[in-house]
Amino acid sequence: MKFTKFLSLILIILTIAIVLFLFKLFRAPSDIQTPTQLHPVVENYQDELIEQAKAKGIDIIITDDFRTIEVQDSLYKRGRTTEGNIVTNVKGGNSYHNYGLAIDFALKLNNGDVIWDLSYDGNNNGEADWMEVVEIAKELGFEWGGDWKSFKDYPHLQMDFGLSIWELKRGKRPEISYE
Numbered sequence: 001m002k003f004t005k006f007l008s009l010i011l012i013i014l015t016i017a018i019v020l021f022l023f024k025l026f027r028a029p030s031d032i033q034t035p036t037q038l039h040p041v042v043e044n045y046q047d048e049l050i051e052q053a054k055a056k057g058i059d060i061i062i063t064d065d066f067r068t069i070e071v072q073d074s075l076y077k078r079g080r081t082t083e084g085n086i087v088t089n090v091k092g093g094n095s096y097h098n099y100g101l102a103i104d105f106a107l108k109l110n111n112g113d114v115i116w117d118l119s120y121d122g123n124n125n126g127e128a129d130w131m132e133v134v135e136i137a138k139e140l141g142f143e144w145g146g147d148w149k150s151f152k153d154y155p156h157l158q159m160d161f162g163l164s165i166w167e168l169k170r171g172k173r174p175e176i177s178y179e
């Protein structure tokens, strides 16, 4: 009788330990510092993209780069609990923008207009300017949101440095620092 009591006590302690371990494993720690700016490597490739596009006669502008978790949350609400069209399917902390690893681009015309036209051929070479920009971006190492299966995000370009959102949320960062 005494032995079974001892055994059940051990079992209870073990169960508590396992629950605590799993809790710690799956919960993102709250004291992790989130970046506050675009990663310098991404910034370099962004500048390179702008230059290479310009050399092909295509002007682009970067409409968004680093985004705070709060801004991401309000974007997520758009088209859901607030007015407008749905622009994202990721909540705050789940976008590479929140870690300074993503940019959004658009085409800029000579008259100053900014367009999101995927078939516009401003340099008249028979290829859509948008896709020419995407091609350059991919060569530079960007992943394009237009290749995504579930939610196609055509202006979106990101570099993940081999890190998943799950890892970023838990404090993993690219080896090259943000400074």
Ligand SMILES: [Zn+2]
Pocket (backbone or CB within 6 Å): 097, 102, 103, 104, 153, 155, 156, 157
């Ligand atoms: Zn984006």
